[in-house]
Amino acid sequence: xxxxxxxxxxxxxxxxxxxxxxxxxxxxxxxxxxxxxxxxxxxxxxxxxxxxxxxxxxxxxxxxxxxxxxxxxxxxxxxxxxxxxxxxxxxxxxxxxxxxxxxxxxxxxxxxxxxxxxxxxxxxxxxxxxxxxxxxxxxxxxxxxxxxxxxxxxxxxxxxxxxxxxxxxxxxxxx
Amino acid sequence: xxxxxxxxxxxxxxxxxxxxxxxxxxxxxxxxxxxxxxxxxxxxxxxxxxxxxxxxxxxxxxxxxxxxxxxxxxxxxxxxxxxxxxxxxxxxxxxxxxxxxxxxxxxxxxxxxxxxxxxxxxxxxxxxxxxxxxxxxxxxxxxxxxxxxxxxxxxxxxxxxxxxxxxxxxxxxxxxxxxxxxxxxxxxxxxxxxxxxxxxxxxxxxxxxxxxxxxxxxxxxxxxxxxxxxxxxxxxxxxxxxxxxxxxxxxxxxxxxxxxxxxxxxxxxxxxxxxxxxxxxxxxxxxxxxxxxxxxxxxxxxxxxxxxxxxxxxxxxxxxxxxxxxxxxxxxxxxxxxxxxxxxxxxxxxxxxxxxxxxxxxxxxxxxxxxxxxxxxxxxxxxxxxxxxxxxxxxxxxxxxxxxxxxxxxxxxxxxxxxxxxxxxxxxxxxxxxxxxxxxxxxxxxxxxxxxxxxxxxxxxxxxxxxxxxxxxxxxxxxxxxxxxx
Numbered sequence: 036x037x038x039x040x041x042x043x044x045x046x047x048x049x050x051x052x053x054x055x056x057x058x059x060x061x062x063x064x065x066x067x068x069x070x071x072x073x074x075x076x077x078x079x080x081x082x083x084x085x086x087x088x089x090x091x092x093x094x095x096x097x098x099x100x101x102x103x104x105x106x107x108x109x110x111x112x113x114x115x116x117x118x119x120x121x122x123x124x125x126x127x128x129x130x131x132x133x134x135x136x137x138x139x140x141x142x143x144x145x146x147x148x149x150x151x152x153x154x155x156x157x158x159x160x161x162x163x164x165x166x167x168x169x170x171x172x173x174x175x176x177x178x179x180x181x182x183x184x185x186x187x188x189x190x191x192x193x194x195x196x197x198x199x200x201x202x203x204x205x206x207x208x209x210x
Numbered sequence: 211x212x213x214x215x216x217x218x219x220x221x222x223x224x225x226x227x228x229x230x231x232x233x234x235x236x237x238x239x240x241x242x243x244x245x246x247x248x249x250x251x252x253x254x255x256x257x258x259x260x261x262x263x264x265x266x267x268x269x270x271x272x273x274x275x276x277x278x279x280x281x282x283x284x285x286x287x288x289x290x291x292x293x294x295x296x297x298x299x300x301x302x303x304x305x306x307x308x309x310x311x312x313x314x315x316x317x318x319x320x321x322x323x324x325x326x327x328x329x330x331x332x333x334x335x336x337x338x339x340x341x342x343x344x345x346x347x348x349x350x351x352x353x354x355x356x357x358x359x360x361x362x363x364x365x366x367x368x369x370x371x372x373x374x375x376x377x378x379x380x381x382x383x384x385x386x387x388x389x390x391x392x393x394x395x396x397x398x399x400x401x402x403x404x405x406x407x408x409x410x411x412x413x414x415x416x417x418x419x420x421x422x423x424x425x426x427x428x429x430x431x432x433x434x435x436x437x438x439x440x441x442x443x444x445x446x447x448x449x450x451x452x453x454x455x456x457x458x459x460x461x462x463x464x465x466x467x468x469x470x471x472x473x474x475x476x477x478x479x480x481x482x483x484x485x486x487x488x489x490x491x492x493x494x495x496x497x498x499x500x501x502x503x504x505x506x507x508x509x510x511x512x513x514x515x516x517x518x519x520x521x522x523x524x525x526x527x528x529x530x531x532x533x534x535x536x537x538x539x540x541x542x543x544x545x546x547x548x549x550x551x552x553x554x555x556x557x558x559x560x561x562x563x564x565x566x567x568x569x570x571x572x573x574x575x576x577x578x579x580x581x582x583x584x585x586x587x588x589x590x591x592x593x594x595x596x597x598x599x600x601x602x603x604x605x606x607x608x609x610x611x612x613x614x615x616x617x618x619x620x621x622x623x624x625x626x627x628x629x630x631x632x633x634x635x636x637x638x639x640x641x642x643x644x645x646x647x648x649x650x651x652x653x654x655x656x657x658x659x660x661x662x663x664x665x666x667x668x669x670x671x672x673x674x675x676x677x678x679x680x681x682x683x684x685x686x687x688x689x690x691x692x693x694x695x696x
Contacts, residue, residue: 140423147417148398180282184337184349187235191330191353194242195360198323199371 037081044081048074061107065100072096084165227281227288230270231333231340237263238329241322254312257320260328264304267336271296280342284403287342294542295470296339302462302549303332306455309557311672315453316365324364328459331357335467339474344392344402344428347471351388351431354467355381358460362452373451377444381434384441388431394424404478413482421483429493432472435464438523439497446508449516454560461519461556462549469526469541477533487531487615491627494531497524498634505641509568514641515555518593521638522548528608528631531624532615540607547604550682551592558582558589561675572645574654583649585679590642592686595635600689605635 051070058064072095079088163169174182225232241256271293280287307328312319334353341347359381363374396402398420399412413421434441449457472490479486501521508514526548529541559565562582564572576583588599595605609628616624 144417144420144423147420177283178285178345180285181343181345181349184346184353187330187333188349188353188356190239191327191356191360194323194326195356198360199363199374 041078041081044074044077048078062104065103065107068103069096069100072100079165082165083162086167086170087165224281227279228286228340230267231336234263234267234329234333234336238326238333241325241329244322252312252320252322254320256322256325257307257312257315260307260325261304263329264300264307264332267332268297268300271300280405282346284406285343285346286340287405288340289474291473291538292339292470295466295473296336298542298545298549299335299339299463299466299470300332302466302553303328303335303459305462305549305553305678306458309458309553309672309675309678310455310560311675314455314560314672317367321364324361324456327357327361327364331361331459332463335463338467339470341471342403342405342474344395344404347475348385348389348392348431351435351468351471352385354435354464355385358464361456362448362460364456365451365453369451373447377448380441380444384431384434387427391424391427391430394420394427398424404475410478410481413479418483418485421479422486422489425479425486425489429489432468433493433497433523436468436523436527437461437465437520438493438527439500439520440493442497442501442517442520442523445520446504446513446516449512450510454556454565458553458556461552465519465523465526466545466549469530469545472527472530473533473538473541476530480533488623490527490530491623494524494527495627495630497521497527498631499524502634502637502641506637508641511559511567511569511572511645512565514644515552515559518638518641519552521634522552522593525605525608525631528627529611531627532611532618534611534614534618536607536614537611540604540611543600543607544604547592547599547601547686550685551589551599551601554589554679554682555586555593557675557679558586561672569644569648570652572648573652574649576646576649577654579649583646585683586649587646588683588686590646594638594642598687598690600686603690 048071051067051074054067055064055071058067072091076088076091076096079085079091161169244252244256276288276290276293315321315324331354334350334355334357338347338350338354341350359374359378362377363370392402395404395409398416399409401408401412403409430441433439434444437445448460452460476486476490498521501517501519501524505514505517505521508517526541526544529537529544531537559567562579592599592601592604595601608631612624612628612631615621616628
């Protein structure tokens with residue numbers, strides 16, 4: 036059962052991810068991206084990581100996607116897409132070649148990873164590791180320092196965003 | 211309830227070793243309290259009060275609080291070799307505050323937001339030096355990066371916003387690379403703690419090709435902060451648009467911090483795969499050559515300085531090819547030489563109002579401004595590495611390190627690195643001596659018929675800057691003659 040579900044979800048994930056790249060309309064791309072996120076959340080549920088599944092939906096499908104949609108709707112993407120089509124074919128070729136080479140290198144590096152060698156036999160797989168309670172314990176013991184540093188990072192990012200976006204009296208919109 | 215409070219007390223007590231950095235972060239928030247108006251005029255006293263937390267930090271770490279044990283479940287450690295990197299990072303962060311007057315920070319002078327970002331950037335740099343875990347390292351570098359983006363954009367005009375956004379976009383790409391590389395390392399080794407024996411074991415077991423790939427991705431994020439070759443493109447743009455104190459900060463402090471990080475990170479990787487030094491060597495060589503060649507063709511001195519820091523980043527990477535005692539002391543010495551000379555040049559360019567000059571505008575200036583031109587000459591000679599300055603000893607140390615590596619490993623790679631570094635040091639002569647050449651050898655007004663607009667030269671120089679410049683010159687010249695410490 037879980038096997039079949041996995042293959043189904045994997046198929047949906049890959050297909051919708053390809054559609055993100057290939058669809059002409061940016062709004063359609065974003066909608067396919069939401070579908071991708073939902074199917075990835077399904078994968079998390081299969082892996083017994085419910086918390087991660089929910090967070091994935093809230094953060095990615097909820098917050099980040101809404102942001103993407105806003106940006107796409109505010110900026111007129113149609114003219115930008117037409118500009119991109121006019122761009123030099125040579126640059127496109129260079130992009131395809133260099134990203135293709137990178138893909139080849141990454142895949143050939145990943146193929147060499149021997150997964151079986153790295154799973155230590157003594158460290159038995161804990162199926163409950165994705166539960167909220169276990170995750171919380173991990174987060175507030177082993178990963179306490181990174182957790183707190185993330186909050187510092189968010190303060191800095193937030194203050195900066197407010198600073199750059201804030202308009203003074205008499206200052207006019209740049210657009 | 212009481213039990214919980216007790217547990218909390220015990221848990222918090224475990225973090226007492228990190229108190230100076232936590233205090234710095236808390237104090238940095240104070241600069242946000244006075245108000246959040248954009249470009250608000252402030253009393254310069256606020257600018258100089260930034261020195262208090264920095265001085266406190268240096269005092270605490272220098273005298274007492276450098277504890278040997280790790281904390282935060284192995285996330286933070288205090289290795290002896292990091293201590294000097296830490297002190298240099300904090301100490302050099304104080305120099306832009308002293309060396310530039312409040313008016314150099316922007317149209318309206320120093321603002322409170324700049325104070326906040328300045329302190330949080332320092333905190334990020336210092337935490338990255340203390341991190342023993344890749345995730346902590348990543349977050350610390352991100353804190354440093356985010357603060358740098360906003361500092362770079364903090365002149366609050368159109369150019370500055372554009373430069374800041376470009377910096378932000380490139381930085382995001384670099385940080386994504388780094389995070390992906392960290393996830394690879396985690397997958398390969400099963401631990402994020404790079405001081406753990408399991409980390410080295412895991413690297414040894416994995417295929418070297420995979421480790422190289424992961425390492426290249428991680429190096430992406432680090433070379434971005436170092437402004438070394440593959441991700442150096444932001445440098446010239448930021449140098450042009452950012453306020454000069456920020457430029458001075460960005461050209462030294464992140465570099466020192468990242469070199470300290472590499473000094474902690476690389477030994478573990480060298481133990482697993484000794485050939486990795488070639489990768490670092492290629493990065494160093496590419497930065498030296500690319501930085502030099504692009505610096506040669508620039509029209510503006512400030513852009514030349516920007517690309518010259520790229521090549522200097524390459525030189526700073528050379529000692530990392532070997533982990534010996536000599537390499538360590540050479541790296542520290544070269545950091546001192548580079549930082550002081552670089553600060554000196556930027557301080558003079560800003561305080562005399564020469565930031566946006568072209569080279570030809572310096573023609574004949576030695577007659578009118580003898581002392582600043584002499585000071586510039588000393589700093590440029592140190593950056594090239596010519597004899598009457600400490601820079602010569604720094605460069606000589608680099609070649610000694612390469613010779614030592616050649617003898618130890620019998621690898622001609624070190625030999626070629628040495629030859630190329632020497633040739634490039636000669637190339638650096640041409641662009642570093644361009645300003646002194648114009649000032650001394652060209653008659654004044656030689657190119658006045660060109661379209662260069664005459665810039666008014668500010669007569670009001672900032673007096674602490676002159677004292678600083680004098681101190682730097684004394685260190686750089688006396689250091690050459692009194693060199694028993696090397």
